[in-house]
Amino acid sequence: MNTTTPFSLRLSWAQGLFERGDHVAAATALAELVDEVESSRTAGTADDAVLHSVTDLRLMLARAYFQSAQLGRAEATLNEVIEQSPTDPYAHLLLGRTLQRAGRHAEAARPLALAEILGDYERPEAYGTTATTATTDTAPVDTAGPA
Numbered sequence: 001m002n003t004t005t006p007f008s009l010r011l012s013w014a015q016g017l018f019e020r021g022d023h024v025a026a027a028t029a030l031a032e033l034v035d036e037v038e039s040s041r042t043a044g045t046a047d048d049a050v051l052h053s054v055t056d057l058r059l060m061l062a063r064a065y066f067q068s069a070q071l072g073r074a075e076a077t078l079n080e081v082i083e084q085s086p087t088d089p090y091a092h093l094l095l096g097r098t099l100q101r102a103g104r105h106a107e108a109a110r111p112l113a114l115a116e117i118l119g120d121y122e123r124p125e126a127y128g129t130t131a132t133t134a135t136t137d138t139a140p141v142d143t144a145g146p147a
Helices: 007-019 023-043 054-067 071-084 089-101 105-119 131-136
Strands: none
Touching: 007 023, 007 054, 023 054, 054 071, 054 089, 071 089, 089 105
């Protein structure tokens, strides 16, 4: 799509791609939208037609990256989302799931714990129940997950 098409139509198109399961194409379309919003903000020409914040667009982009197994891009995008919105529980949950999917279980424990605390998402049993439980037990907590 080109930039002469209204932003809201291109956003709807990208969402439609995601909903139909074409996550690679959705990621491409959403990345273009994020870039466009970022460049318009730095140029000082923010369009009132942009209904979503950059954070919302980035979160949708991260979901598309996650669904299309572009885990490095998903992680980088989620780190940007968390930098802008550190109390977003879903961003922490998705970052934890992304790290899990990449086989980085020890790194996934922290964002999953934050998602549980901030948004009432349940942490998988493989990551322990709470941080205080891990310090009171005599046996070390296995954060590597199931073998």
